[in-house]
Amino acid sequence: MDIEQTKIPQATAKRLPLYYRFLNNLHTQGKLRVSSKELSDAVKVDSATIRRDFSYFGALGKKGYGYNVEYLLSFFRKTLDQDETTRVALIGVGNLGTAFLNYNFTKNNNTKIEIAFDANEERVGSEVGGVGVEHIDDLEEKLGDISVAILTVPSSAAQGIADRLVKAGISGILNFTPARISVPSNVRVHHIDLAIELQALVYFLKHYPLNEEEAEEEQ
């Protein structure tokens, strides 16, 4: 790892993978240059925000010209560590876990689910999406140095599994269960709560009426 330009705002950091993906698309399409305005139309983020985001990394573009797609892409590839693959474990091969295993994020990404765990004897030993399913009892033993886990177990099991993951040395957990798990502060948890996302959308529809003109919305 190299010197940290530590002060990238979190809001910016969350948009970086999005930029990277669209840059990749543009590159595949053979585009050589792109302006913040074009990018804005594609990713639905205000063009000033895009320029501001990029500027945290220095002067990546040219005034009057825009950004060189190749250059920008290679810059982000380094920044987002797209060259090394982050190995990921998935716990809970149920409805959601199976969907993730079949998808496996490799199409665009630097991440790969390498191993899965489940408590159900019938699943253990099988393969889903090319990933072997191990018994949850062997978690500590088989996790190795994997540092990121996706949690798709029933919510009642979430805290217990999280505790074991932490003990086994995990650094980050992507938690899809509705349980709000507690971990020490040296472990990062991102909650993705799908039921809440749906309810929030419904709430916004009822209470934040939209106008009858153009343009569109945030995530």
Added chain:
Amino acid sequence: MDIEQTKIPQATAKRLPLYYRFLNNLHTQGKLRVSSKELSDAVKVDSATIRRDFSYFGALGKKGYGYNVEYLLSFFRKTLDQDETTRVALIGVGNLGTAFLNYNFTKNNNTKIEIAFDANEERVGSEVGGVGVEHIDDLEEKLGDISVAILTVPSSAAQGIADRLVKAGISGILNFTPARISVPSNVRVHHIDLAIELQALVYFLKHYPLNEEEAEEEQ
């Protein structure tokens, strides 16, 4: 609908379903009262933020006492329209779509997936999680007055389907495809981009090292 107390901040609105769910849990456990501090521990949101959030709706608690669970719950039930069920359509019965249909959000919620659509003839006519799968060609005809759609089709099909949904009168779309779809401003789209969530977690792990003490994190 009734008078809008319009100025609830969006950040607050997004937390309301979360509060509601934990209040429900407390109620089930037979708890009669709860403080912002207790709630904070459970949902991992700062207690001052919780008090501030609640205060947008007026004085819901009692000083020196806390909040009455029953009262707060019934208040949020009204606020979040938990009494009427919002009907939802799901488009794209693949890996992710199937998981959602099997889950179907009814356990906690005021939402229900009532109908699904797919282009694959083999799926059409079948039932998944008790929901009938219709052919996508019949979308306009069978959608009825459903106003919310979950989009889990391949990203190449996303914009086309979104256009048809809009024409058919949809108000909100929960978009799980990586495509950033364009819609008129009277339609609300929330993007849930799982690949990006995973990449963002990995980025944070590498660039925002966490300390060796206690407490935990946001989503």
Added chain:
DNA sequence: CCAAGTATGTGAAATCTTTAACGACTAACG
């Protein structure tokens, strides 16, 4: 009925994020 303890609701400050505006510079063309 009082004293001690508790927890709200909120002004004010701090922090974070987005947006507007524009000077400086580039490319491209006649």
Added chain:
DNA sequence: CGTTAGTCGTTAAAGATTTCACATACTTGG
């Protein structure tokens, strides 16, 4: 080679959200 149109990087303003900190008011136990 000058002019026009285009676009960045940034300063500054505005807006949104979180957090602090405390006066106030209620509860509880004696």
